[in-house]
Amino acid sequence: MALDTSPTAAPGQPRTRPGAPSKSPLTPARSALVLFVLCAAQFMVALDFSVLNVALPALGADLGMSQSALQWAVTAFALPSGGFLLLFGRVGDLFGRRKLFLTGLVVFGAASLLATFAWDPGSFLVGRALQGMGAAAIVPTGMSLLTTTFPEGPQRDRALGISGTLLSLGFTVGMVLGGVMTDALGWRSTMGLLALFTLIVLPLAPRVLTESRHPERPRLDVPGAVSVTGALLALIYGLSSAAERGFGEPDVLIALVVGVALLVAFVLVESRSPSPLVSLPMLRRPTVAWGNLGGLLTFSMMSTIVFVLTLYLQEVLHLSASMTGLVFGVQGVLSVVAGSFAPKLIGRIGARRTLTGALLVQGLLTAALLGIGAESGALLAAAAVSLASMAHLAAIISYGVTVTSGVPDSEQGLATGLVTTTQQVGITIGIPLLGVLATTRGDLLTGVRTVIGIDAALLVVAAALTAFGLRRRAPRP
CATH class of the missing domain: 1.20.1250.20 (MFS general substrate transporter like domains)
Structure with missing residues (x-):
């Protein structure tokens, strides 16, 4: 259960709005725990971006995936993790960042276990796609919990510095660990490592994180959410596929054209929406x-x-x-x-x-x-x-x-x-x-x-x- 750090209102003064982030000073110990939980989650997601790269040949041989199909081991994660970031960031604003962050951790951990014990290409790719969905919930809500917990100035700069360091370090460590673990324990150990990280972070997160959300709970901009999410999915698919097969393939060209068209539609929708997903100002x-x-x-x-x-x-x-x-x-x-x-x-x-x-x-x-x-x-x-x-x-x-x-x-x-x-x-x-x-x-x-x-x-x-x-x-x- 989250600890309540909201200050008690003085007589005649309004109380803190429900769902608004606490502005009371954090103790050093609690501040360190909050930072550990949020940064460990970011590190875990960064690790997932690179830990599997070196293991792809062993993965393909074990699950019977062709060389051309191996790109989907990366793309299946990249599509939802990039495509749903803006949507989940806004959903966290409206309905609770802590709640969505914890949900993302549960989904990411369960998906990592599914990918670890995958029995065929289909089950593995489902696990990777669910990992991407979990990451899309963890990353923006974790960042917004960090920026609303630590006030603007030196405290936030330091917190963002540690978070950025672990983001970069996670990507690099993933490249090194991926090869070592694949040679020593097999490719499944790379996915098992991510499940282990989740088991470390998940029990701590509900105890140290306080809820925060938009105080007025405006209506979610569904047309904007659909258009921008579709645009990001199409563009990431097109660009990821182009890296493997070039820009001349019909599906790549169609995806890129659809992505650009949906981005234009998104801008038009947001300019007319009373509660836009992304404020154009x-x-x-x-x-x-x-x-x-x-x-x-x-x-x-x-x-x-x-x-x-x-x-x-x-x-x-x-x-x-x-x-x-x-x-x-x-x-x-x-x-x-x-x-x-x-x-x-x-x-x-x-x-x-x-x-x-x-x-x-x-x-x-x-x-x-x-x-x-x-x-x-x-x-x-x-x-x-x-x-x-x-x-x-x-x-x-x-x-x-x-x-x-x-x-x-x-x-x-x-x-x-x-x-x-x-x-x-x-x-x-x-x-x-x-x-x-x-x-x-x-x-x-x-x-x-x-x-x-x-x-x-x-x-x-x-x-x-x-x-x-x-x-x-x-x-x-």
Whole structure:
């Protein structure tokens, strides 16, 4: 049962509205427990994005899945986890973030067990799709519980810094653990690990988290929810499929066209809805629009670099999978270091300058990777991508702070839903849009260098655009 930390109203003063987040100070011990629960859940979901990648060949051999069908092991998770983020973020705002967060944990844990003991491809893919549904409930509600629990300022910056660090670390740890666990215990252990994480987090969550929701409980915008969810599902399917089969396939083209058409319909619906799912004035906030642009670019460009460097290290330099994992393991260690100083940097120079500076540094360090060669380059790759990941993490934290700053608690679920949707879409679009160039240029090394150059240029342009869009305007006299 959740502890009630709402302050008692003084005589003649109104009491705290039911469902509104408590604004009473947290004790250090309780603050640490809340942060542990929310960050552990985010880490678990981040782990799920990458832990299965190295295990796919073993999974296919065991369950009898063809090489072409293996992409669905990833896509079955990506579709619901990205497609329902905005909807579930808003549902949490209206009906209770804590309630939906706990529901997501239960669904995620049960789905992980189903995937662990899957007996055929169908049961495994159902488990993966349900994992994605659970993740779509956990991520936006967990982020909004974090931003409504910790007040805007140093406390929230520190909490977002820890959350961003574990998000990046979870993705990296998943890549390393996936190979080690598959070799030692089999592919099923990767799914079992996620079920174990749920068993650790779930008993604690109801005890330390307090409920919060929109105080007025407005009506849910069903047409907006249907159109934006359909748009995200279609776009993620199209882009994920394009990464495997190219953009020329009919189903890929149809999915992308439908996705764009539904996005246009969504904008029209929201402009006329009395209770819109996404407030268009919020999207016009410079912090929301330009902050999310910076987040989209930092995620998509880093996921692309990790993809092409994996190809380079294994196919050009012929490193083993375990050695390749160690290269990215250094990246994870330095991400932890970046997570400790990024909130301090934000407190000193502001989230806007941190975001634009981090994008610029990530771009310049990505450009340094143009020095890799056919005979050597592993050390350069390890050093440059690890340092770039520090800037990447600073960008993650600062764009989260930028987007959620100044947003009322009643709309934090929407704001954090936009943040997490940007993360998912960024991770999804980078590889199909740029990564495929590495394998279609004839010579792999030439293709990798081409992708690196484009990646670096886009990050530098993103830094310039966010600096312009987030510039401070002089106050009106």
